[in-house]
Amino acid sequence: MSDKIALTLFLIGLYGLIAKKNLIKKVMGLNILTSGIVLFFISLGYEKGLTAPIMEKGITDVVDPLPQALMLTTIVIGVCITALALSLIVRIYRRYSSLDVKILTGEGDE
Amino acid sequence: MSNFPILIVALPLCFAFFISLLSLTKLNRFCGHLALLSVGVSFVLTLCLGPRILAGEKIAYSLGNWPAPLGINLLVDGLSYLLSLIFGLLVLLSVIYSLEDHKGKYFSLVLILYAGMNGVVFTRDLFNLYVFWEILSISAYILVVSPQPASLRASLLYLFLGSLATALFLLGVGIIYALAGTFDMDALAREIPVIWRTQPLAILLVGALFLVSLGIKSGLFPMYVWVPEAHSLAPTPISVLLSGAVLKIGIYIFIRLFLTLFRTEVSLEGLILYWGLISMVFGGCLALVQEDLKRMLAYSSINQVGLILIGIGLGTKLGMEGSLYHLFNHALIKGSLFFSAGMIIESTGKRRIRELKGNGIVPFFPRFSFLMGALAIIGVPPLNGFISKWLICRAAVERGNLIVAALILIFGIVAAVYYLKVVQNLFSVAKMCQTEKRQSSSIPWIKYTCLGTLLGGSLVFGLLPSQGLYLIREAVALIFP
Numbered sequence: 001m002s003d004k005i006a007l008t009l010f011l012i013g014l015y016g017l018i019a020k021k022n023l024i025k026k027v028m029g030l031n032i033l034t035s036g037i038v039l040f041f042i043s044l045g046y047e048k049g050l051t052a053p054i055m056e057k058g059i060t061d062v063v064d065p066l067p068q069a070l071m072l073t074t075i076v077i078g079v080c081i082t083a084l085a086l087s088l089i090v091r092i093y094r095r096y097s098s099l100d101v102k103i104l105t106g107e108g109d110e
Numbered sequence: 111m112s113n114f115p116i117l118i119v120a121l122p123l124c125f126a127f128f129i130s131l132l133s134l135t136k137l138n139r140f141c142g143h144l145a146l147l148s149v150g151v152s153f154v155l156t157l158c159l160g161p162r163i164l165a166g167e168k169i170a171y172s173l174g175n176w177p178a179p180l181g182i183n184l185l186v187d188g189l190s191y192l193l194s195l196i197f198g199l200l201v202l203l204s205v206i207y208s209l210e211d212h213k214g215k216y217f218s219l220v221l222i223l224y225a226g227m228n229g230v231v232f233t234r235d236l237f238n239l240y241v242f243w244e245i246l247s248i249s250a251y252i253l254v255v256s257p258q259p260a261s262l263r264a265s266l267l268y269l270f271l272g273s274l275a276t277a278l279f280l281l282g283v284g285i286i287y288a289l290a291g292t293f294d295m296d297a298l299a300r301e302i303p304v305i306w307r308t309q310p311l312a313i314l315l316v317g318a319l320f321l322v323s324l325g326i327k328s329g330l331f332p333m334y335v336w337v338p339e340a341h342s343l344a345p346t347p348i349s350v351l352l353s354g355a356v357l358k359i360g361i362y363i364f365i366r367l368f369l370t371l372f373r374t375e376v377s378l379e380g381l382i383l384y385w386g387l388i389s390m391v392f393g394g395c396l397a398l399v400q401e402d403l404k405r406m407l408a409y410s411s412i413n414q415v416g417l418i419l420i421g422i423g424l425g426t427k428l429g430m431e432g433s434l435y436h437l438f439n440h441a442l443i444k445g446s447l448f449f450s451a452g453m454i455i456e457s458t459g460k461r462r463i464r465e466l467k468g469n470g471i472v473p474f475f476p477r478f479s480f481l482m483g484a485l486a487i488i489g490v491p492p493l494n495g496f497i498s499k500w501l502i503c504r505a506a507v508e509r510g511n512l513i514v515a516a517l518i519l520i521f522g523i524v525a526a527v528y529y530l531k532v533v534q535n536l537f538s539v540a541k542m543c544q545t546e547k548r549q550s551s552s553i554p555w556i557k558y559t560c561l562g563t564l565l566g567g568s569l570v571f572g573l574l575p576s577q578g579l580y581l582i583r584e585a586v587a588l589i590f591p
Binding site for chain 1: 237241244248251252255259262263265266267269270273274277280281284287288
């Protein structure tokens with residue numbers, strides 16, 4: 001189930017990144033796409049009925065902790081990318097007074 | 111010596127941190143020198159590994175002393191060493207070139223870029239590779255921003271496409287983890303053929319995701335749009351790094367993943383060959399009609415990356431030799447071309463090829479080095495571009511692929527057309543010279559040394575091709591033992 005949700009999120013994000021005309025909406029699309037991938041990884045490690053991987057005596061059935069640990073890294077990277085993209089968009093807006101995607105192809109430049 | 115790999119990666123990272131602190135104090139004019147020191151030390155450490163690598167040894171280091179399947183391993187083999195050598199040289203020269211013009215945080219970003227590049231080529235862990243790739247990409251997105259306002263949109267375009275590429279790569283890595291349960295490349299090399307027998311479609315999906323992501327990152331035909339924007343609007347040293355090093359990362363990951371890891375029955379050779387061919391034709395044709403000097407160089411990069419892919423796609427040992435040698439040569443030649451284009455633009459203030467005509471104020475040396483670089487990339491004999499192009503052509507003929515060989519030769523001529531057009535404009539007689547006052551700011555000698563090193567390199571590796579082929583022998587032996 002969760003991997004289907006992950007795939008849906010990924011596709012929604014991809015649609016947003018490709019089809020939206022507004023630059024901020026494109027950044028949102030990128031974020032949704034990344035969260036789809038994060039959810040996909042998390043669902044890899046999860047299994048129903050298993051406990052947290054704290055290695056004490058008597059605990060045998062644990063979930064795979066690796067994907068969760070890795071996804072922390074991915075989330076941090078996602079934040080970096082979002083911050084960078086938004087700061088670029090702020091400076092682009094100051095110069096061109098527009099958030100339209102046409103800016104990216106260089107129309108009305110120079 | 112076994113901890114050299116981690117030192118090469120970690121030193122620039124530590125120095126990047128210190129430099130960003132230093133840039134806040136009054137001593138911020140020394141940031142560049144500190145960066146130069148750290149890149150220099152890392153590069154010397156890379157060179158120290160040389161004799162052992164070229165003797166066929168592999169130097170491994172386990173992070174935190176955790177053994178292979180659990181921990182992250184760094185491994186320097188022939189291929190990683192070749193790439194690390196190119197990156198070290200280009201980053202060193204770029205830092206030297208930018209000592210005068212830039213200050214502060216710029217250098218810490220260049221160091222992070224350098225650490226990321228070395229990390230990508232050394233690591234044996236797929237997720238770690240993704241992380242280093244993101245580190246280098248994010249610093250590259252920021253570095254593209256130059257005082258020119260249009261560079262902001264180039265940076266944002268690069269950011270959107272680059273993040274999409276790394277996201278697709280991450281999805282592929284996730285699917286591999288779901289199938290094989292490990293990120294370690296050595297374990298994957300054993301697991302993938304087993305999984306291929308039961309779930310070929312999943313492996314194909316992963317392969318497609320990786321190919322699209324690498325295609326975006328190395329600027330291949332349909333996904334090239336960020337290349338001309340970012341290359342032409344970035345500051346000169348960053349253009350050199352983007353074209354010489356960052357584009358090569360995609361090719362490195364392609365060789366590493368598809369040719370040394372995922373050896374399945376499906377042969378990618380045809381796809382790669384024709385993809386490279388289309389990129390070469392497309393890049394060459396578009397370079398012909400460019401008016402902006404640096405934009406033309408960027409399209410020429412697409413053309414050359416296509417040529418490198420053709421060599422890989424031929425699937426023979428000779429083709430691979432030619433490709434890896436061309437990868438090395440292209441870094442040297444494009445470095446010198448972008449440096450001299452940067453100097454020409456700096457001293458005339460003009461970027462359009464037409465406007466360069468009859469400009470007496472361009473100093474002689476950048477003009478001369480542009481001519482040499484152009485001759486090298488066209489493939490004129492005493493220079494290094496000739497050797498690698500010849501190897502790829504010969505490999506194509508040996509495979510019986512005469513059309514490919516003919517196309518490579520034809521696009522050598524096309525390259526001659528668009529490069530010599532610029533050279534002609536640069537060397538045309540200066541009529542306006544008397545009326546226009548010599549307003550050119552004199553270029554510091556230290557920038558000439560960067561250019562001289564790269565030019566000397568292309569001359570040496572053209573005259574003594576055996577030295578260059580000795581460098582890549584171990585890398586080729588990895589793929590064709």
